[in-house]
Amino acid sequence: MKKTNKLLFALLISTSALAQTDSATIKKIFNDALTNGKSYSNLEYLCKKIGGRLAGSPQAQQAVEWTFKAMKEAGADTVYLQECMVPHWIRGEKEQAKVFTSNAKSFKTLPICALGGSIATPAEGLTANVIEAKGIEDLKRLGKENIQGKIVFFNEPMEPTFIATFHAYGKAVMQRWAGAKEAAKYGAVGVVVRSMTLAHDDNPHTGVMSYNDSITKIPACAISTNGADWLSNYIKTDKEAKFFFKMNCQTLPDEKSYNVIGEIYGSSKKDEIITVGGHLDAWDNGEGAHDDGAGIVQSIEIIRIYKALGLKPKCTIRAVAFMNEENGGRGGKKYVELAKLKNEKHIAAIESDAGGFTPRGFSSTMGAKQKAKLKSWKTLLEPYGLHDFEREGGGADIEPLNEELGTPILELMPDSQRYFDYHHTAIDTFEAVNRRELELGGASMAALIWLISENGL
């Protein structure tokens, strides 16, 4: 045997031995998650005892306190808070919407909800004719002559033929985000936006929208997809129908809030950090189960699993419950600001913010060499249903880490078919989450973190 061959052989043996150890550890992680898992009961508490928890709300504060305790109970070596100021928007009384026939003799009630950040309507409500637009671009075609003084009804549906529902969301969501400020440029007095979902039902989907201080602010609501279909159809024949809606939401002064952080100290590379997290805030109209209670309890679960199994990762594992992803991203920004200040070394960051569904892989934003390393672990992860490591992605809370520190970022990629049925609605509840699907997601992140910690990225 030649020397180089011997070397190669030795290398192969040791690589394979390593892979075997990793494989055994991953098996232990999944077994523990699926038999002793606490993520499901934690999610029940977060959803049922606290519920919706928009940044700045008393529920958000309760969630901070509960997460602190839950991370301690999971066995974290240290748990601490990171203070940040967050926006404080409140929905107020339940919103109302009606369509009056042009002869004013009858009306139909429609299910709406205010978009997050919207101003209120006048106290008596706002009534005007409606003009339908298929997305933002359509405003140009309609022009000021058709829009002035009216309520713009943005009705571009999410594209059902995209297999990845997040792509369909990405294509349609600009109506929600920028609809009010764009329509106001043409003299619109309010906007109604078709809910961001592929489901046909009566649930309006809230979500953040934005204003521009130099453009008149007009109130904006979401309408359920069934409501949108009805409205679109109705105004085809009754062009003078009046849309009425009433909302008394308000933006209050910023509030103090926190990211909650729990760590397992690295055994040999304590200063090298792997961040894993989700966002703790959730829209006020539901329980924030998939969005993003799932990501929170999965991140806490990683601490529990490592401690229960006595796993001692080389790097420091930092579970982060980010505050205010939904309407400001202040927690994510604060996190990177402090990381820079302390000159921290971040090896990788992983977020779970796409629902507690069966995991299918990880998307990532990182260099080609790192991506190749990630893909080299496919054979270790495929037995657990993780097969897709190709896509670009990364969570909203950890994007600043990538942008400002160049940290490789990843996002857990669960099956996406059901996500937008629940997203930002009253039905995003604990009952919508399946225990095993949730547990598999936490275990998948725990396994990937182990591979990164032990083998580098």
Add this chain to the structure above:
Amino acid sequence: MKKTNKLLFALLISTSALAQTDSATIKKIFNDALTNGKSYSNLEYLCKKIGGRLAGSPQAQQAVEWTFKAMKEAGADTVYLQECMVPHWIRGEKEQAKVFTSNAKSFKTLPICALGGSIATPAEGLTANVIEAKGIEDLKRLGKENIQGKIVFFNEPMEPTFIATFHAYGKAVMQRWAGAKEAAKYGAVGVVVRSMTLAHDDNPHTGVMSYNDSITKIPACAISTNGADWLSNYIKTDKEAKFFFKMNCQTLPDEKSYNVIGEIYGSSKKDEIITVGGHLDAWDNGEGAHDDGAGIVQSIEIIRIYKALGLKPKCTIRAVAFMNEENGGRGGKKYVELAKLKNEKHIAAIESDAGGFTPRGFSSTMGAKQKAKLKSWKTLLEPYGLHDFEREGGGADIEPLNEELGTPILELMPDSQRYFDYHHTAIDTFEAVNRRELELGGASMAALIWLISENGL
């Protein structure tokens, strides 16, 4: 350029052109399923207007008639029935179970249901002490001295650490199938079987069980997992507690029923048949939505898609709604019997009987060459989330085709995490099925059938 190279080049070009055509056709199939799909509304009808439809029941007959009509409406070139005789078991009045404390001063009600095929208890119910067994093998350990005169409580849970839940089912289900006849050998007077599910809840799961004519027949019921956990715990301290249950199920004489078959005639190989199906019968306690309304409406959908798109497959596509998969398999047996009689040429058969969840791939039972061909299509199917073509499998209704005619068989493999939450229960309802997940399953089969029909297997 050498001649062989030229040939190779020409071959590559034509193969790639073919792949492009196939790829475009597959895209059209998925687009149509996701925009014009009728499988979801068909499922609603089957579940809500007909409901549970066990072989021999009036509902099964209604389902036969409805499926005939639905296949016609989907545009089948021909629709016909295949007569077969089926068992006719009825559940009777709602089952009751109570556990009386040994001092007979109090009792607790437990959720049970009769296993399919069980005899009734005596009219006044059956009361006896309970002995717990962890699976069939455990009977030997306990022996006649511990079992005689008692009710055996089979309480081996499904293994939660298996990622594929069907493997966990396969390991535990022998308790349900053979528990009564095995326990009777030791003198047991009845059996209670832990429900076949990984969920922790109050739903008892029915399913077929079997007797042996040479062994005393004893009544058998399923108990919910929460009930099983309670019972197991309770009898640890109160060993003389009495279990009471009452069921008045009956087996009536065999009934006449039917497989329902709809065909699209092959354009150039009419005599070469690709079968695709599910089973039309469903347990009486639920609506049979995932099991197997999904497979039925997906099979009908394939006809609709091909006709809507004007696809003319070379081979004959035969959608089959098999009767009596749940408690006899008579439809599947009749189908192969007639196929043999008519000397039919079956190219492949595909079944969907694992729920209307997001499809992940196809399992199969066929030769290595055929499996290699199947895997060569992976790149065409992966964009639709179909990534797993490795596993062995095939549906219960089409297994006889493989066994007796050597037909290559395949089964649609949806994500399996939620399946046993619903399987054989009252909550296997229309509401438990997600529209897109269901539609993707039908489109996946339509796409695979196209590839087989055009390129052979």
